[in-house]
Amino acid sequence: MARLLRRFAETRPDELALADDEGTTTWRELNERVDRLCGALLGSGLAAGDVIAVHAANRREYFEVMAAAGHIGLRYVLVNWHWTAQELRYVLQDAGVRALFSEPAFAAQASEALVGLDLPTRVAFGTGIPGFVPYAEFVAAASPDEPAVQVMGTPMFYTSGTTGRPKGVNRKLFTVGAPVDHLALLAEGFAATFAIPDHGRTLLVGPVYHSAQWAFSFTLFLSGRSVVMRRAFDPAQTLHLIDQHAITNVHLVPTQFVRLLRLDAATRQSFSGTSLAAVWHGAAPCSPQVKREMIDWLGPVVHEYYGSTEASINTIITADQWLAKPGSVGRALGTTEIHILRSDGTVAKPGEQGEIWFRYTSGDDVEYWGDPDKxxxxxxxxxxxxxxxxxxxxxxxxxxxxxxxxxxxxxxGVNIYPAEIENALITHPAVRDVAVFGVPDDEYGEQVKAVVQLAEDAHATDDLAGALMAHCRDSLAGYKVPRSIDFVPELPRTPTGKLYKRLLRDPYWQAGSRRI
Structure with missing residues (x-):
């Protein structure tokens, strides 16, 4: 048996391990499929240290591939399925991928990206991608025997590319080939740190290719917490799934909070949520008012962390701590040193703003894959x-x-931070999403611009723009209030909550010769 799955397959073989839009998998079934998949991967010529990639939306097979790779020492790249064929091709080449798993929904991008590439192992979740072996055939043809040698494989995440080409992020202590039991220690430590109950059940409604969604689903999965997943987030369905499956923990982003809070009263009142032990959020700034409304609704289970693809998770703050320190993202975990430095490199005093710098007490560090300059x-x-x-x-x-x-x-000459302006605007009932940034101003250098995506029942008018500015003046100093507001049908935001702000900002600067 795959070593990390053995105890679950033996002690609760018929309990739910994974569920997606198409069906369910028990721990017994999962263990057999992972053993076969290990054999199929090794049989295709892959060995510890090699790189594979998964190009798919949330599905049970995705977790099977990660589990198999994690037991035979493969590095697995979690691909953002929103990427174009050119971006996918770049990552496949940059990471040195030797096997690609994709699905029919993204067949066009996968096929175009592979033109001319020497990538012999191509597997499709389903059928219908020319040149790809159907996953069911790939797994069924392999031996059900457990792999003779089991060593740790690790993920590699690529940044979203908001400032250029996606960059592979590698961690020094995520060592391919280390004892696989290290993954079990990581999983149990993660569950304890984030207050996840024993035999808990995770709801995954964000893309697992994102580092935070992976950590709050797959890492917990390796510690025996089952995962219920969907391909996309739907606020009403999310509430239904939590009650239906007795979900104990879920990771959400602030835009999902806003959509949940704006459900109709009947839908919200029909939601029990008594099974929830932890609702974790991060990945993007959250308006304090939105956060407080979520705590008022769900109770003191809405907790927050601060981290990134590069820096992992470095602080946490519970709901009760946040109510005492509203707006904070918490205190540093024991594994992380956090330093606030002035522009001259000296340490900032309490209350003094500066750039945030990290160092790990374990000796861990971060690097961009194959790019020492970055x-x-x-x-x-x-x-x-x-x-x-x-x-x-x-x-x-x-x-x-x-x-x-x-x-x-x-x-x-005054520093203005868009996040606090965005936090003010998002609390207006007419605003569904918002971005704030600087645009050229002949007198002041830059002026504050807001771009707003309206709620369904709101309409873009000059009067509404004025009302939004007045709303900002209620809580912000006058120089922070947007000088102008534009309305757009939708903001360019990833499913993980990250905003492609440069796509909004750049057109306002293209007429001039300067960028800042």
Missing amino acids: TAAIHRTDGRFTTGDIGYFDEDGYLFLCDRAIDMIISG
């Missing part, structure tokens, strides 16, 4: 690294985020 660019000579966020500590060591340095607006 790796060096985010590091200091003392080993600390940054993701470009701005923040400060209060007197009690709680971290507060201001914004990303790249998004900061400088108007008349």
